[in-house]
Amino acid sequence: MSDMFCFQCEQAVGGKGCTKVGACGKSATTAGKQDELTAALVDLALAVGDKTPEVSTDSLVMRGLFATVTNVNFDDSRLDELLAQVRAETRRLGGGQDFDAAGLWQGDADIVSLRSTLLFGLRGMAAYAWHAFVLGKTDAAVTAWLYKGLREMAAEHTVAEWLGLLMEFGLVNLKCMELLDGANTGAFGHPVPTKVSTVIEPGPFIIISGHDLLDLKELLEQTEGRGVNVYTHGEMLPAHAYPGLKKYSNLKGNFGTAWQNQQKEFDAVPGAVVFNTNCLMPPKPSYADRVFTSAVVAYPGLVHLPATDGRIDYTPAIEKALALGGYQESCELTGINGGKELTTGFGRDAVMGVAGAVIDAVKSGAVKHFLLVGGCDGARPGRNYYTELVEKSPADTVILTLACGKYRFNDLDLGTVGGLPRLLDIGQCNDAYSAIKIALALADAFECGVNDLPLSLVLSWYEQKAVCILLTLLALGIKNIRIGPTLPAFISPNVLGVLVEQFGLTPVGTPEADLAAILAK
Known part of the structure; x- marks a missing residue:
């Protein structure tokens, strides 16, 4: 063909x-x-x-x-x-x-x-x-x-x-x-706010990328006591906030940024890399010998980890990590903006646990607006829009984020407002459920509809999980969502017209123009 x-x-x-x-x-x-x-x-x-x-x-x-x-x-x-x-x-x-x-x-x-x-x-x-x-x-x-x-x-x-x-x-x-x-x-318990290091300690290590928390748990169990540390990558970052996972002493921190940077960030890395769900890119020769796939993920020439009764045997990856030996000295990585520490774990349970403070901050005027800026990251030019949108948002706004789009700005120090961190990482893309529950709870508290809240959604998309989440938001009647950096190629002009008319779906513009329109709400 x-x-x-x-x-x-x-x-x-x-x-x-x-x-x-x-x-x-x-x-x-x-x-x-x-x-x-x-x-x-x-x-x-x-x-x-x-x-x-x-x-x-x-x-x-x-x-x-x-x-x-x-x-x-x-x-x-x-x-x-x-x-x-x-x-x-x-x-x-x-x-x-x-x-x-x-x-x-x-x-x-x-x-x-x-x-x-x-x-x-x-x-x-x-x-x-x-x-x-x-x-x-x-x-x-x-x-x-x-x-x-x-x-x-x-x-x-x-x-x-x-x-x-x-x-x-x-x-x-x-x-x-x-x-x-x-x-x-x-x-694994409800996520709790957790600071995550970007320092890679000396010694053997495995990077795990993907979404499946059970696979991470099994990797942590199989590496425990073996002298092999484990670092998350991409959408696995929120795993650090789950009590049932953060209890493992060999879960050390997060390696690198979003999925589209892996060919640069994994270049000749002295550790093993495991992909357990999507976001694998064709590996470069400089590190292909240390990349392993598991579950539904596969790539020609890479070792696919064996499974027994559906569970993964990480032995080949562990042996590779031990043979490579890791870094000789601590290696301090940074986010794309130079930040050295990430915070995650603001799921629905954590946020609603301080709902009173959130409501008081809005009623007092300390918090004027909530921005949900999240979704999939990608390599297409123009995604710096999301960084600039967050950087230019006023100090009286709270930024909710989820999925790997957050790597555009999650290493920024945005400070606090009304006693709350201005940047709240809710978690993975599927944790849009938490975001929805938070929005519905706020709507109940203020006795209004979600569309009447001082809340605006600005989303980035890349693949099919973003599609199903967008359809959920539209089915719930949530309107005036901004989406980018481009509109889906599979949305015809006529279908786009219907979505614009019925739901106010809008392509992103410039950070300045979009913020002006959002904050005028």
């Missing part, structure tokens, strides 16, 4: 789509296999129909959708394995290979736009559902909607019907984020 079509991420070439090779680094062949896998999942969902599938089938659907998320699986052989498993399960259920993968991207531009938006949202929700699944938590409505959403790929709908499905999906994804929140806090 020489050609491809992929427009699911923010880096889509020309703002339209990748047609020769993915901006993420995947080949046209890999893109084709991911489309085949998607089509096979549609066939499987059709074969399931109204039946109650087995748990193993649910797991297969989650993993199959997750494997097609950007920067997850670049390995054709592992995609072939998944494809074979999906087709075998479809045959077992009496189904066949009827859905044509080419049909995903063909047809009326507005229908393709809406169908694609639902598919990309499903991929993001499947990732969240999988993280909950490995912790033993499921929700029948969430799982059922994965099948329903896949079946809709083969159905014909009007624009209005597609929009209705997107709103229905958004509310189901809220259930999914609630499910994952309960799974994480049930297993």
Whole structure:
């Protein structure tokens, strides 16, 4: 296969789509296999129909959708394995290979736009559902909607019907984020505000990047007492705030910044690196020999860590870390603005624990506005907008943030306001659930709607988990969201017009102009 079509991420070439090779680094062949896998999942969902599938089938659907998320699986052989498993399960259920993968991207531009938006949202929700699944938590409505959403790929709908499905999906994804929140806090406790060092201590170490907290726990257990320290990277940073994880003495700090900087930050690093979910970039030769993948993540030529009963054996990564030996002296890293310490852990439990102080600060006028500035980071020029927006925000604003977009400014010292830190890191992208709960609680306290609060959302997006979160926010009726640095290539002009008219969705402008409009609210 020489050609491809992929427009699911923010880096889509020309703002339209990748047609020769993915901006993420995947080949046209890999893109084709991911489309085949998607089509096979549609066939499987059709074969399931109204039946109650087995748990193993649910797991297969989650993993199959997750494997097609950007920067997850670049390995054709592992995609072939998944494809074979999906087709075998479809045959077992009496189904066949009827859905044509080419049909995903063909047809009326507005229908393709809406169908694609639902598919990309499903991929993001499947990732969240999988993280909950490995912790033993499921929700029948969430799982059922994965099948329903896949079946809709083969159905014909009007624009209005597609929009209705997107709103229905958004509310189901809220259930999914609630499910994952309960799974994480049930297993590891509620996050507490925690300062995280960016100093890498002498000696062997492993960097773990991704989102799956259970995988981190198992790495900490397997490295405990081995003389190997563990450092988080990217979206794993919020793990430091969970009591069930921060108790491990070998969880030391955070290495580096957001995912798109890894090829520079991992260059010849004397430690092992493990990727357990998305955000893997094609590794450079200077460090490819020390990168390991696990779970749904895979890349040709990298060692994929073995698993027994679904749990990961980190022995190869541990042995590599011991052989490399780490830094001889302490290595002090900094954020992109030069900061040397990060703070995380302001989840819903922590923030609502000081709700009285928050409300008093607003009533007294000490806090005039809340800005939620968060989402996915990325490599496209223009993302310095988010740094400047935060830097230029008045001293009487509080900045809520989540996901890896926070690395643009989370090392800034913004001080305090009304006795509260001005910068509150809520956590990972899925912790948008905490942000929603905080907003709803404030609305209750002030006896108003969320859209009437002195709260504005300015979001950055990159991949499919950002899509499902945006659909949840829209389904909840939250309006006037600003999104950037570019609008999704899969949103057609007509669909954008509907989103602007119904929800006030707006592309970001300049930090100065956007702040002026926001603070005039």
